[in-house]
Amino acid sequence: MYVAVKGGEQAIDAAHRLLAEERRGDRSVPSLTLAQIAEQLTLAVDRVMNEGSLHDRELAALAIQQARGDLIEAIFLIRAARTTLPRFGYSEPLETRRMRVKRRVSAAFKDIPGGQILGPTFDYTHRLLDFSLAAGLEPPEAAVAPTGLSTDMPRVLELLDSEGLIEKPSQEQGEPGDLTQDPLSFPADRDLRLQNLARGDEGFLLSLAYSTQRGYGRTHPFAGEIRVGMVEVSFTPEELGFAIVIGEITVTECEMINQFKGSAMVKPQFTRGYGLCFGQSERKAMSMALVDRSLRSGELGEERIAPAQDEEFVLSHSDNVQATGFVEHLKLPHYVDFQSELVMLRRMRAEASGDGQTLKAAE
Amino acid sequence: MNAPAYNFAYLNEQTKRMIRRAILKAIAVPGYQVPFASREMPMPYGWGTGGVQVTASVLTPDDRLKVIDQGADDTTNAVSIRKFFVKTAGVATTERTEEATIIQTRHRIPETPLTADQILVFQVPIPEPLRFLEPRETETRKMHALEEYGVMHVKLYEDIAQFGEIATTYAYPAKVADRYVFDPSPIPKFDNPKLDDCPALQLFGAGREKRIYAIPPHTKVKSLDFEDHPFEVQRWNEPCALCGSRTSFLDEIVIDDKGARMFVCSDTDFCAKQRDGR
Ligand SMILES: [Zn+2]
Numbered sequence: 001m002y003v004a005v006k007g008g009e010q011a012i013d014a015a016h017r018l019l020a021e022e023r024r025g026d027r028s029v030p031s032l033t034l035a036q037i038a039e040q041l042t043l044a045v046d047r048v049m050n051e052g053s054l055h056d057r058e059l060a061a062l063a064i065q066q067a068r069g070d071l072i073e074a075i076f077l078i079r080a081a082r083t084t085l086p087r088f089g090y091s092e093p094l095e096t097r098r099m100r101v102k103r104r105v106s107a108a109f110k111d112i113p114g115g116q117i118l119g120p121t122f123d124y125t126h127r128l129l130d131f132s133l134a135a136g137l138e139p140p141e142a143a144v145a146p147t148g149l150s151t152d153m154p155r156v157l158e159l160l161d162s163e164g165l166i167e168k169p170s171q172e173q174g175e176p177g178d179l180t181q182d183p184l185s186f187p188a189d190r191d192l193r194l195q196n197l198a199r200g201d202e203g204f205l206l207s208l209a210y211s212t213q214r215g216y217g218r219t220h221p222f223a224g225e226i227r228v229g230m231v232e233v234s235f236t237p238e239e240l241g242f243a244i245v246i247g248e249i250t251v252t253e254c255e256m257i258n259q260f261k262g263s264a265m266v267k268p269q270f271t272r273g274y275g276l277c278f279g280q281s282e283r284k285a286m287s288m289a290l291v292d293r294s295l296r297s298g299e300l301g302e303e304r305i306a307p308a309q310d311e312e313f314v315l316s317h318s319d320n321v322q323a324t325g326f327v328e329h330l331k332l333p334h335y336v337d338f339q340s341e342l343v344m345l346r347r348m349r350a351e352a353s354g355d356g357q358t359l360k361a362a363e
Numbered sequence: 364m365n366a367p368a369y370n371f372a373y374l375n376e377q378t379k380r381m382i383r384r385a386i387l388k389a390i391a392v393p394g395y396q397v398p399f400a401s402r403e404m405p406m407p408y409g410w411g412t413g414g415v416q417v418t419a420s421v422l423t424p425d426d427r428l429k430v431i432d433q434g435a436d437d438t439t440n441a442v443s444i445r446k447f448f449v450k451t452a453g454v455a456t457t458e459r460t461e462e463a464t465i466i467q468t469r470h471r472i473p474e475t476p477l478t479a480d481q482i483l484v485f486q487v488p489i490p491e492p493l494r495f496l497e498p499r500e501t502e503t504r505k506m507h508a509l510e511e512y513g514v515m516h517v518k519l520y521e522d523i524a525q526f527g528e529i530a531t532t533y534a535y536p537a538k539v540a541d542r543y544v545f546d547p548s549p550i551p552k553f554d555n556p557k558l559d560d561c562p563a564l565q566l567f568g569a570g571r572e573k574r575i576y577a578i579p580p581h582t583k584v585k586s587l588d589f590e591d592h593p594f595e596v597q598r599w600n601e602p603c604a605l606c607g608s609r610t611s612f613l614d615e616i617v618i619d620d621k622g623a624r625m626f627v628c629s630d631t632d633f634c635a636k637q638r639d640g641r
Contacts, residue, residue, distance in 0.1 A: 321408060322571045335614050351527070
């Protein structure tokens with residue numbers, strides 16, 4: 001009976017075999033392929049790549065399958081795999097102005113140079129279950145634009161910038177920090193904050209962003225521009241000395257226009273919030289932009305009163321791999337600490353009821 | 364798609380060097396929490412990632428590793444971490460405290476006294492002893508820098524006012540080398556006296572919180588207390604039901620649904636040794 005309370009090596013092995021069995025499910029149903037996941041659960045793959053901080057659709061698909069569709073578990077698998085990968089260096093900054101745009105909307109202007117492009121979106125769909133999917137029917141082929149869209153589409157915020165109506169983009173100089181290589185310390189600059197938000201849990205950022213809209217640190221946001229499409233990734237190998245294109249990735253970029261700010265020295269101007277994510281991740285990019293703007297409250301001289309404006313609170317709790325580990329670690333044995341509390345509580349209760357003498361004597 | 368080959372003890376050499384630098388700094392400034400670029404490990408945060416990274420960085424192929432959780436070698440997480448190092452480093456393991464060169468632990472210090480050629484690695488959930496009095500890192504770092512520990516004494520005093528004694532039973536704060544107040548990890552305060560003047564090197568790793576700290580061999584570690592309320596440790600009314608020890612920390616085992624209990628050593632190796640007359 002003493003052994004029963006301690007876990008054993010065999011118990012762990014058996015539990016892992018059972019997990020694999022449950023993951024597989026009914027063996028008469030064909031197993032999923034990674035290609036099916038990568039091709040058909042694209043937005044889940046995008047989320048795992050974002051929060052896993054690694055752009056690899058195939059690995060993300062594997063992680064999703066291995067995690068039985070638990071995306072935080074899949075993100076965790078990707079993060080752990082990421083630790084073992086060699087690092088070659090940093091890419092050149094992405095030029096999202098030259099994006100091959102698939103979707104692009106602005107809520108600030110009715111029409112914009114380059115046009116509003118709806119693209120593949122859930123927006124304006126009626127959320128009615130589509131039983132044709134259940135019936136296994138193939139969808140009709142969609143029409144695509146006959147010629148490719150321009151790869152030089154001005155940003156909506158540049159239009160405002162030319163009139164001086166919006167603050168200049170961040171003027172921070174120097175190498176950006178990297179919180180995967182150096183521990184985060186506070187106060188953190190915007191580069192590190194944005195990196196933290198890009199890796200942060202979508203649900204956490206969504207709720208924080210929502211809280212700012214409900215008055216906990218209001219920023220009066222307008223979706224200046226959201227664009228989704230392919231951008232080239234360039235890298236300068238040391239031995240070459242010039243940048244070469246190493247591939248193309250899909251990203252979602254969100255630029256928010258927020259309430260203005262002015263002073264005796266500077267005329268009133270709109271302010272900015274920025275979000276950038278792998279894949280098509282509009283909810284995440286918009287949440288990120290709202291929280292980015294809120295976290296700039298110190299720099300913009302606003303009173304910090306709401307959770308979304310509190311850098312230590314937001315950055316310390318945004319990482320779902322950290323959060324899930326620590327919450328779930330409560331499952332680990334705590335017998336020793338619990339026993340310590342029991343011993344003290346019993347003695348305190350005994351003393352309170354007057355028979356403390358016997359127990360005291362035993363100490 | 365091929366499975367990658369892992370470096371000795373999982374971490375690449377560059378990461379190990381980074382962690383070793385943090386460890387050296389921690390040894391140079393006993394009790395000071397050194398920030399380090401903690402990596403994502405293949406086990407969850409809160410399950411020993413800090414201890415695992417410290418162990419991985421100090422481990423050599425000649426080491427003999429012991430891993431305990433709650434004092435026992437056969438608790439599930441201890442088994443899992445031991446298997447991790449067997450798999451990634453191929454090192455020898457042992458359950459015998461005196462045979463181990465490195466001991467990774469969660470929540471206990473072995474009852475068998477440690478020696479100068481051993482390293483004890485603690486898994487730490489919250490390295491900041493002031494965290495529950497002041498949640499902000501910016502503030503607590505300032506308090507350590509200024510050696511401003513008044514709030515901690517106030518907290519302990521409030522315990523005495525409310526309960527008649529200091530109500531902290533584990534993760535009991537102590538001062539290292541008369542300078543830094545530190546969190547000894549959630550070991551029972553029963554184990555605090557073992558920290559003091561210990562011949563072994565004691566290393567503390569907090570992975571999620573990205574901190575490493577150390578107690579070099581033979582360093583003074585004084586548990587916080589008051590003159591009229593001196594520090595004292597837990598005692599039990601009965602000996603270990605298996606080995607008869609009256610000096611070890613006892614786990615309480617509920618043995619039936621009527622509430623019957625037995626008390627046995629939490630340190631399974633120590634208990635076995637007592638029984639074998641080793
Ligand atoms: Zn015993």
